Amino acid sequence: MAALLEVRDLKKYFKTGGGMLHAVDGVSFSLDQGKTLGVVGESGCGKSTLGRTILHLCDVTSGQIFFEGEDITYPTRKQLHRLRENMQIIFQDPFSSLNPRMSVSEAIMEPLILRGGMTKADMLAETRRLMDTVGLAARFENAYPHELDGGRRQRIGIARALSLKPKFIVCDEPVSALDVSIQAQIINLMLDLQEERGLAYMFVTHDLSVVKYISDDIMVMYLGQMVEKAPADELFNDTRHPYTKALLSAIPIPNIHNKKKRILLQGEITSPINPKPGCRFMARCRYASPECAEPQVLEEYAPNHYVACWKHKSIS
Amino acid sequence: MNDNLLEIRNLAVEYHTDDAVIYAVNDINLTIKKGETIGLVGETGAGKTTIAKSILRILPSPQAKLVSGEIHFQGQDLLQLSEKEMRKIRGNKIAMIFQDPMTALNPIETVGFQIAETIRLHNKISRVEAERRACDMLELVGIPMERFGEYPHQFSGGMKQRVVIAMALACNPELLLADEPTTALDVTIQAQVLEMMQSLKDKLNTSVILITHDLGVVADFCDSVAVVYAGEIVERGTAQHIFDEAAHPYTLGLFGSLPKLDATERRLKPIKGLMPDPTNLPKGCRFYDRCPEATEKCAEAPPEDIEIAPGHTVKCVLARKM
Numbered sequence: 001m002a003a004l005l006e007v008r009d010l011k012k013y014f015k016t017g018g019g020m021l022h023a024v025d026g027v028s029f030s031l032d033q034g035k036t037l038g039v040v041g042e043s044g045c046g047k048s049t050l051g052r053t054i055l056h057l058c059d060v061t062s063g064q065i066f067f068e069g070e071d072i073t074y075p076t077r078k079q080l081h082r083l084r085e086n087m088q089i090i091f092q093d094p095f096s097s098l099n100p101r102m103s104v105s106e107a108i109m110e111p112l113i114l115r116g117g118m119t120k121a122d123m124l125a126e127t128r129r130l131m132d133t134v135g136l137a138a139r140f141e142n143a144y145p146h147e148l149d150g151g152r153r154q155r156i157g158i159a160r161a162l163s164l165k166p167k168f169i170v171c172d173e174p175v176s177a178l179d180v181s182i183q184a185q186i187i188n189l190m191l192d193l194q195e196e197r198g199l200a201y202m203f204v205t206h207d208l209s210v211v212k213y214i215s216d217d218i219m220v221m222y223l224g225q226m227v228e229k230a231p232a233d234e235l236f237n238d239t240r241h242p243y244t245k246a247l248l249s250a251i252p253i254p255n256i257h258n259k260k261k262r263i264l265l266q267g268e269i270t271s272p273i274n275p276k277p278g279c280r281f282m283a284r285c286r287y288a289s290p291e292c293a294e295p296q297v298l299e300e301y302a303p304n305h306y307v308a309c310w311k312h313k314s315i316s
Numbered sequence: 317m318n319d320n321l322l323e324i325r326n327l328a329v330e331y332h333t334d335d336a337v338i339y340a341v342n343d344i345n346l347t348i349k350k351g352e353t354i355g356l357v358g359e360t361g362a363g364k365t366t367i368a369k370s371i372l373r374i375l376p377s378p379q380a381k382l383v384s385g386e387i388h389f390q391g392q393d394l395l396q397l398s399e400k401e402m403r404k405i406r407g408n409k410i411a412m413i414f415q416d417p418m419t420a421l422n423p424i425e426t427v428g429f430q431i432a433e434t435i436r437l438h439n440k441i442s443r444v445e446a447e448r449r450a451c452d453m454l455e456l457v458g459i460p461m462e463r464f465g466e467y468p469h470q471f472s473g474g475m476k477q478r479v480v481i482a483m484a485l486a487c488n489p490e491l492l493l494a495d496e497p498t499t500a501l502d503v504t505i506q507a508q509v510l511e512m513m514q515s516l517k518d519k520l521n522t523s524v525i526l527i528t529h530d531l532g533v534v535a536d537f538c539d540s541v542a543v544v545y546a547g548e549i550v551e552r553g554t555a556q557h558i559f560d561e562a563a564h565p566y567t568l569g570l571f572g573s574l575p576k577l578d579a580t581e582r583r584l585k586p587i588k589g590l591m592p593d594p595t596n597l598p599k600g601c602r603f604y605d606r607c608p609e610a611t612e613k614c615a616e617a618p619p620e621d622i623e624i625a626p627g628h629t630v631k632c633v634l635a636r637k638m
Contacts, residue, residue, distance in 0.1 A: 185588075
């Protein structure tokens with residue numbers, strides 16, 4: 001069976017004054033129904049742009065995107081309209097992603113109106129069902145976003161994304177703006193919904209403990225490229241890429257007895273504008289050698305475990 | 317003379333708006349020893365930043381009202397000082413690092429000038445001497461001094477936060493208030509900044525109040541912890557007390573809702589509900605609505621602080637002496 005979503009060598013470049021900004025540079029992956037792909041990396045690594053490009057919120061520079069086996073890289077207007085039913089997004093900031101002048105029920109109903117084909121009464125009933133699904137009490141129906149806290153606003157965002165019964169949702173840092181106790185409520189809700197409806201998630205985040213928790217596979221991105229991708233547990237237990245190692249070691253663990261040795265990275269992420277052809281992590285990598293200036297090839301180290309570092313075997 | 321650098325007694329702060337009174341901080345007691353690092357942990361709106369701003373007396377006026385309390389710093393009550401005397405303390409003996417390095421710096425002055433400005437304000441030294449010391453501070457936080465004449469927009473987020481830290485430490489403060497200093501940064505940069513703060517703290521023996529919601533950062537960095545909930549300190553103890561022997565249901569709930577790297581279960585254990593409305597606080601325990609252990613008694617009267625072990629206090633009727 002074909003994967004629900006397949007992305008091949010996707011590139012998204014932005015034109016800037018200083019040259020081409022390589023936001024997403026040759027990313028490939030596939031995602032099955034009911035599964036979650038976690039995408040992690042530092043700010044500016046292209047993880048959000050990847051999600052947005054797949055949803056056609058920005059145009060593709062090159063590469064291919066397949067959804068349910070159909071090539072949707074350059075969709076027609078009509079095709080795109082239909083795709084939106086199947087592919088949705090939950091945004092990071094529930095404070096700025098909602099229209100302040102729409103009440104909760106109006107906001108949730110909007111996608112239904114846009115799709116059309118339902119009576120007003122049906123839409124209202126569906127809106128109430130959605131509110132109930134995401135745990136919003138009926139009394140908030142006529143409330144406006146500013147009256148609600150971050151957790152409830154994010155529930156509106158989830159209800160909107162669910163309203164057209166999509167098969168695939170890009171979750172762009174959906175819990176980063178929330179407090180831990182609320183974050184846990186939202187993560188549980190998303191897991192419940194996935195189980196009930198067989199949703200596929202692409203979960204974009206910089207929070208590595210969250211991503212480990214909810215993902216089946218995790219992709220690590222660095223400056224627009226995928227440097228490592230593996231099943232969640234394997235990524236943590238058998239980390240191959242030097243960047244992934246540094247990233248994982250930097251997570252602060254809420255335990256005072258577990259003092260692990262940090263791998264401190266030198267310097268900061270280099271510029272994504274007109275990058276050199278070699279390994280992009282080279283400037284910060286402590287294992288770097290002259291050969292790293294050659295383009296890196298993604299190697300399948302173990303089943304479904306890909307690494308883009310030619311010397312990963314010699315540095316474990 | 318005791319060895320407490322800072323002593324906060326019965327601090328209460330309210331914000332008055334047109335419609336309501338927000339009880340932001342209620343009867344907080346907190347002491348910090350010389351060289352100690354204390355983590356102030358809690359959710360958004362718990363009152364952590366209000367506590368820090370009260371110490372420096374930079375609460376927004378006129379909405380904020382300091383209702384009661386004393387803040388003793390090196391034997392003086394900061395709340396009794398004149399504005400002129402207070403200015404000698406701010407940035408000099410007590411310095412603050414703000415959460416967002418993007419907005420904490422002046423965009424139209426060079427970073428070097430901004431650090432030197434702080435130094436000149438509190439020390440009678442020449443401009444050249446102040447600039448030399450500003451260069452030293454930049455080097456100290458790992459920024460080459462050639463960048464002295466650059467503007468904030470030429471720096472990345474992590475570098476800007478280093479500049480803010482250099483500025484805060486420029487006058488060798490006795491007490492550093494760090495309000496979510498790494499929240500806006502990526503984990504790899506956060507690790508760099510925390511490592512740097514740790515080594516500077518060891519070198520200068522500065523006391524630090526670290527405000528954060530990240531228990532991982534606290535575990536790395538703090539000697540002791542105060543857990544803040546709805547304007548109160550609900551649990552206070554050493555890092556070991558809080559991480560190994562936590563007794564308040566809220567603290568336990570916080571740990572339960574964190575996704576763990578070694579977790580095997582498929583669901584988190586969130587704390588149900590939301591923090592109470594600070595304009596309308598319950599009369600009993602403030603955690604009553606969300607507490608899995610709540611009894612009728614909890615709703616009736618606010619719980620007292622109970623010391624369950626030396627230095628470990630818990631605001632909960634269920635806490636027993638160990």
